[in-house]
Amino acid sequence: MNLALPNYFLADLPPGATLTQTLIEEACQTLKRNRESYLVQRTTPAIIRLLGELAENWLQAQYPFRAMALEHGPKATGFSAATLAAGLDGFFKELTAENLQALLVQDLGQAQRLDNPTAGSAEQKAQRAAIATGPELLAHVTAGRIPNPAFTSIVLGLLTRSAQFVKCPTGGSFLPRLFAHSIYDADPKLGACLEIAEWRGGTAHLETTLFQQVDCVTATGSDEALAAIRRHVPPKARLLAYGHRVSFAYITKESLSGSSPKKIVARAASDVVAWNQLGCLSPHVIYVENGGAVLPDHFAQMLAEELARREQTEPRGELPVKSAAAIASRRAFYEVRAAHSPDTQRWGSENSTAWTVIYEADPRFQLSCLNRFIYVKGVRSLAEVLQNADSVRGSVSTVGLEAPEELATEIVAQLARWGVTRVCPLGRMQNPPLTWRHDGRPSLGDLVTWTDWEQ
């Protein structure tokens, strides 16, 4: 996309410019040099200050990069301006100095770990201290159109004072590129330690060249894509691979018997609408426990009404014909079922595929075709949910939970034992905090190398 942005990054090159191995190699050398000159000596508080200010800027309507994202984003990403605005707000509200501090303490024990050898009380007693060091050059291979994983990767890389090369999928660099430009704008020297490029995943000669230059690679993508990346990463570099995950919601009957089922419905709709449900953290299915004041099929109907309202204020946006065809075909399938059995009901936008709710009494977990296509299924208990979600066991990231406090602890323990790595309130599924342990792993902690000092 031709934006009035200077050519700082490879992704800024005009369309049709060919990336070569030499270009990648040179970019990596420059990144390493710039890191040595501009980044290594920065302190953690300085980086945190910069990131906090940057986030505050991104939350301002008149901030040029935000304005550009909302103006050109719908065409570049397929998300409507309202969806983009909500998604960007969700991310940048979390990016505060306080949360960054909390992340450092959570993952590294001490906020100064990346600056000096420090010690917690237990370490002091043992007369030990430790300092953590980030990779010299960090490569991120991102997937999909949701920018949060790329944004988070860049933030973590800045904290660890790593030079960073962000490889985006074809057509997926728009928002990471704007974020990188905003960093460059705030602090050109830091921006010079960052590279953004875009090429088709699996382009072996470019990826092999890149991976040879780095000492750590983070990658998100399908199992197949990750396996290919694994083959190209040399033994000297570390690979942090995050496979595709699916998520669902679970609403207990007790919560629906409370005073605010409408609020629960609204929160569920937020999770379906956020980033058009395209993230690993978005729900495919909302399990509603039978026996509450709102029965599952009624819940589905309320959710449909809410999604229709949301479409007015936060439209889904246009889809490529293939994705729309997938929704149309899936709807057609359930139209046949619904015509023959009351156990299936369906609601959907008229004359568009903007949103779809399928209610099924059958509790079997079903992968959605996404883009605001949600299943609501009735269940008797959490045990029944887990039994019916067995097909995705081990691949579930987030469960959006609505449960009274007295039940929640036990439910979370059960989910954890089953393999779920994140439980959050409904309505926040697509907005994990900075301290979120991605797929159950400490995201910052996994980036660093420790130097232990036994005094």
Add this chain to the structure above:
Amino acid sequence: MSSFNLSPLSNFAARLRDAMGTPAFLSGEAEFQRFSLELFAWQFEHNSVYRQFCRARRATPDSVCDWRNIPALPAAAFKELEVTSLPVAERTRVFHSSGTTQQFPSRHFHNSESLELYETSLLAWFPARWLSSRPVCKINVTTAGSNLFEKGGASKGGVGASVISEPGGTEPLSFLSLTPRSGEASTSSLVHMFETLARKFAPRNSTFTGRVGADGGWEVDLPGTLEVLESAIARHHPLMLLGTAFGFVQLLDHLTAARKRLQLPDGSRILETGGYKGRSRALPKNELHSLIRELLGVPFHDIVCEYGMSELSSQAYEVKQLPPRAEFQRTTLHAPRPTVFHFPPWARAQIVSPESGREVSDGETGLIRVFDLANVWSVMAIQTEDLGVRRGDGFELIGRAVLAEPRGCSLMSV
């Protein structure tokens, strides 16, 4: 055939078979309209699954006055329900959708009458003229009508007339199919189609080299296939080679591995159909055809593609237009421009917007909806999950809409 004393559907089928002999008859809008609305009324009455679907859409024979508004049943319904008006006892044959990964295949039930109609439809529209090993004149495919098959192809009383007997024709083609025979694959409509063609056009000279593998998927007996191909080459005897795209890829990969490049005798033809179903690596069509040209020596204009489904009873073909003579040499070296699939006059394709369900404008992409009058005992109006570009009254095939079928236990679609 007399239509006296027949059930309404049999009666309809008999009249349709007659009409297929004079295809221009059904090319007319009024005739197609009349046949469609009549069949819709019978199917509404006799097919309970379809009736219930139409009722949910509030469509009845009284409310529908145009064939375009006849409710199109999603093809997926054939997986879940028995979409047929044949009583259980009369279902002598069933065609399943292909592919090994589906938990529930489509089921299209047939009896002898519906198979007879299927075969009549097949032979009447099969571009028999194209089989002739003489250089073929320009084939006009710009309008649906009686033009895919020329004179000898499907005149009344001579439906499916074989090129073998065509005056002026040269040596007949022998048939080699890369699929199994129906003995091994009785539920494949494609195999039934190939066998029907072989019976008609090469009754004494057809070979089937596919087999059903241990996992239930089809494989090509590669040494056996090579033997037939090489023997045809040695005898300068042109071949009609039929197969699925994945069957051809298996064969072409084998030739590549063996560093073999064949030159099939002049006049040889290729009929390619279907997708890959995970049975081989998948190739874009142009690439597949380039490989066929390179490794089997068959030029682009002698490769015909077929589009069919187990849920239908008629097929569409993509017959390439021959370039003007002056360009002939040059263009045979390059893949011709995308060509267009046409159904016979008794079946019509509509390309509909997945967003609105309405027919798209020319050149736009949408889901393929087929109205196939030959689907007498199942349902005429079928909504497929395939994408196509509307080109006049034909379509260019794009492929299957992704994620169409809900899958319960696979992360493939994430």
